[in-house]
Amino acid sequence: MRSKPNLFSHSWEVVKYLNAQVPWPYPADGVFHYYRDRALPAIERGEQWHWTLRLKESPEILIGSIGLFPGLIDNRGYWLGLPWHGRGLMTEAVIAVNDYWFDVLNFKVLRAPKAQANIASRRISEKTGMRVIATPGDSISGAQVFAANCQSCHGADGKGGPTAGSVVDSSYLTLVSDQYLRTIVIAGRPELGHPDWKNDVAGQALTAAQVSDVVAWIASKRPASPLAKSN
Numbered sequence: 001m002r003s004k005p006n007l008f009s010h011s012w013e014v015v016k017y018l019n020a021q022v023p024w025p026y027p028a029d030g031v032f033h034y035y036r037d038r039a040l041p042a043i044e045r046g047e048q049w050h051w052t053l054r055l056k057e058s059p060e061i062l063i064g065s066i067g068l069f070p071g072l073i074d075n076r077g078y079w080l081g082l083p084w085h086g087r088g089l090m091t092e093a094v095i096a097v098n099d100y101w102f103d104v105l106n107f108k109v110l111r112a113p114k115a116q117a118n119i120a121s122r123r124i125s126e127k128t129g130m131r132v133i134a135t136p137g138d139s140i141s142g143a144q145v146f147a148a149n150c151q152s153c154h155g156a157d158g159k160g161g162p163t164a165g166s167v168v169d170s171s172y173l174t175l176v177s178d179q180y181l182r183t184i185v186i187a188g189r190p191e192l193g194h195p196d197w198k199n200d201v202a203g204q205a206l207t208a209a210q211v212s213d214v215v216a217w218i219a220s221k222r223p224a225s226p227l228a229k230s231n
């Protein structure tokens, strides 16, 4: 796979393997529909670029795929079947498609957000010259941050406790922005007895990631639509 991978364009050859032979993490027909209805038409329109990964010694078996997507947020996606993890295969593919992105397609910036827990994937990105430019909050870790730092006053699940009220009330959350919540967590409300980021638990300042995570957790309790709360 040293050379640039072949463009995944006239791909019934590829798609037919998806159902039968691939240890996909998704339902097989979901993958089939994804390629038939979305990826292949987007390739035809010149709007996306997809490649399949195959081993040199058994090119008939598809072991993974990688794609490039224009736009501001998420420019690259990939997956690799579990049995092939840990061999540097995806790193090789990432290097090749990165070159394609910059040298052939002439884009200037490539962004690839990923779940924070996906450390293997982040290492691939870092090895291939990317760096973390922003870390959006993760509401799952945020629940733990809340339990450790806020629950003593705001009660379990933020529903109100001995010394402070609810922070998950739906009318409240509908009215305040994430940025406002962030400011509260960082600066505190000293006049009301809500500590700043250094003093939720004595001697244990929150990290930047913990601030983002706990805000993401509170924000995840916001009703999807303001109308949803009225009944």
Ligand code: HEC
Pocket: 146, 149, 150, 151, 152, 153, 154, 163, 164, 165, 166, 167, 181, 184, 185, 189, 192, 193, 194, 195, 199, 200, 201, 214
């Ligand atoms: C020492 C107790 C204490 C701790 C710990 C604490 N708070 Fe508070 N918090 C308060 C008090 C008191 C208020 C103001 C009265 C109220 O809302 O009940 C408040 C208010 C708030 C408000 C509403 C502020 C407003 O004006 O809109 C938010 C949001 C909030 N806290 C979030 C948090 C988060 C997130 C944490 C953990 C990182 C936390 N609090 C930790 C005591 C605390």
